[in-house]
Amino acid sequence: MNTLSKNTLGKKIIIILSICQIIFLASIVTVGFYFFNYTLQDQLDKRVAAFSSQFESSIKTALISRDLATLRSVGMHAINLPDITEFNIFLSNQLIISEKSNKARPKNKLTITKNVTSSGINLGAIVYSMSLDSISANKKNIYSTLSMICLLELIFASILAYILGRYVNKRSNYIIDGMQKYATGETDFKFSYITDDEFGIIASAFNLMTSRLNENTKRLEELRLQNIHSNKMAALGEMAASIAHEINNPLTIILGTTSSMTQSLPLEFKDKEIVEKSIVRIQNTAKRIAKIISALKTFSRNAEDDPFEDVEINKILEDSLTLCSERFVFNKIDLKLIIQTEKNVLVHCSATQLSQVFLNLLSNSFDAIEHMEDKWVIINVSVNKDRLLIKFTDCGKGIPDNLIDKIMEPFFTTKQVGKGTGIGLSISKNIIDNHNGLFYYEKASVNTCFVVELPIH
Ligand SMILES: Nc1ncnc2c1ncn2[C@@H]1O[C@H](COP(=O)(O)OP(=O)(O)OP(=O)(O)O)[C@@H](O)[C@H]1O
Numbered sequence: 001m002n003t004l005s006k007n008t009l010g011k012k013i014i015i016i017l018s019i020c021q022i023i024f025l026a027s028i029v030t031v032g033f034y035f036f037n038y039t040l041q042d043q044l045d046k047r048v049a050a051f052s053s054q055f056e057s058s059i060k061t062a063l064i065s066r067d068l069a070t071l072r073s074v075g076m077h078a079i080n081l082p083d084i085t086e087f088n089i090f091l092s093n094q095l096i097i098s099e100k101s102n103k104a105r106p107k108n109k110l111t112i113t114k115n116v117t118s119s120g121i122n123l124g125a126i127v128y129s130m131s132l133d134s135i136s137a138n139k140k141n142i143y144s145t146l147s148m149i150c151l152l153e154l155i156f157a158s159i160l161a162y163i164l165g166r167y168v169n170k171r172s173n174y175i176i177d178g179m180q181k182y183a184t185g186e187t188d189f190k191f192s193y194i195t196d197d198e199f200g201i202i203a204s205a206f207n208l209m210t211s212r213l214n215e216n217t218k219r220l221e222e223l224r225l226q227n228i229h230s231n232k233m234a235a236l237g238e239m240a241a242s243i244a245h246e247i248n249n250p251l252t253i254i255l256g257t258t259s260s261m262t263q264s265l266p267l268e269f270k271d272k273e274i275v276e277k278s279i280v281r282i283q284n285t286a287k288r289i290a291k292i293i294s295a296l297k298t299f300s301r302n303a304e305d306d307p308f309e310d311v312e313i314n315k316i317l318e319d320s321l322t323l324c325s326e327r328f329v330f331n332k333i334d335l336k337l338i339i340q341t342e343k344n345v346l347v348h349c350s351a352t353q354l355s356q357v358f359l360n361l362l363s364n365s366f367d368a369i370e371h372m373e374d375k376w377v378i379i380n381v382s383v384n385k386d387r388l389l390i391k392f393t394d395c396g397k398g399i400p401d402n403l404i405d406k407i408m409e410p411f412f413t414t415k416q417v418g419k420g421t422g423i424g425l426s427i428s429k430n431i432i433d434n435h436n437g438l439f440y441y442e443k444a445s446v447n448t449c450f451v452v453e454l455p456i457h
C-alpha cells in the first residue's frame, strides 16, 4: 500500500486561508484608500467653496465703493482663519490688500483665485492660499490606523488558520495512523476515540468495515481449512475403500481356507493341537485386519454433515486405538487407556469427527516422542459434574512457552515440509467447538497434555 502523505490537508487549509486573508485585506485597503481620499477631497472642495463665497460677499460692496478700510479688515479676519496662509485682494488688476500669516510655512498648499463680479462687470479678485498640512496629517492618521487594523486582522486570522490546520492535521493523522496499522497487519486495530464530526463518521465506518472484513476472513480461513481437511479425508477414504475391496477377497479366502483346514485335520494327527492353535491365530489376525480396514473406512469418511448421535465414548476411543495401536506397539510406545468413569458414558456427537480428533492427538504424540527412550502415551477418561474430560498425555516435556499460543493457529507446524501441514490441532479445536466442548493445551501439566472437554447429559 502506498504510504499516505500526512499533513497535506492541514497545510492546504493554512495556505488557502492565508491567501483568502491576503486577498480580503488587499481589497479592504484599496477600497478604504479610495473612500477616504474621496471623502477628504470632497470636504476640501466644500470648504474652499464656502470660504470663497464668504469672502466674495464680504468684499463685494467694499470693492464697488473702494472702501479700503473694510477690505483691510476682511483681509485681517481671513488671514486669522485656520489653514489660510496668504490672502490678497485685487481691484481690477491692481493688488490692493496682501496679508501673509506668520504661521509656519506649509509643506503642501492650495492657491485659489476667486473673481468678484457685479451685474457681469469684473470688479476684482481674491487670491488666497490654504495649507493642506492638516488634511495630509489626517490622511496619514487614517492610513496608519487602517494598516494597523489590517495587520492585527492578518495576525489573528493566521493564528486561527494555524490552529484549524493543526486540528485537522491531528484528526486526519489519527485516522491515517489507524488505517496504516491495519494495513500493516494489526488486524484487530479499532479506533477508540470517536468524535461527533466527519472524522468520527469515518472512524466508526472503518471500525465496522474492518470487523466485517475480519469476520469474513476468519470464515474464509475456516472454509479453506475444512476444504483441505475434507480433501485429505476424501483421498484417504478412497484409498481405504480400494484397499478394503482388494483385501476383503483374500481375507475371505484365508478365513474360509483355515476353517476347512481345521475340519480336514486327521483325528490321529499328533500335532493337531498346535496346528489348530496356529489356525485360530491366523483367523484372529485376519479378522483384526478386517476390523482395521472397516475402522479406517469409517474414520476417513467426510463426516461434516453427519447427524449427531448418542454414542459411547469408550467405543469411539477403542475404535481410534484399533487404527493406530499397531504402529505404537511396533515403535515400542506404551499406549494406555485409563477409564475412570463409573459407567459407559454417552456423548451426543459425530463419532467419526471425534475419532478424527483423537487420532490427530495420538499422531502428534507419536511424532513428538518416537525417538525418545521409555515412550508412553496415556489417555485418561473421567467425569467432572456434567463434563467428560479426556486427557491425552505423552512423555514429552511440554510445548515451549513461545509456541503455545501458535500451535492452534491454522498451518502452524514445526514439522518438516511434507510431514505436517499444521491443521491437525486447528481442525480438532473446530470440531470440539462444534460439539459445544473445550479443547486446550494444559500448561500446568509436567508432560505434554491436551484436554478435550465434552458436555454430557
Ligand atoms: N504432543 C505434542 N508434543 C509436542 N508438540 C506438539 C504436540 N502436539 C502438537 N505439537 C506442536 O503443535 C504443532 C501443530 O500441530 P498440528 O497437529 O496442528 O499440526 P502438525 O501435526 O504439524 O501437522 P498436521 O497435523 O496437519 O499433519 C506441531 O507441529 C507441533 O510443533
Ligand SMILES: [Mg+2]
Residues within 6 Å of the ligand: 360, 363, 364, 420, 423, 424, 425
Ligand atoms: Mg498434527
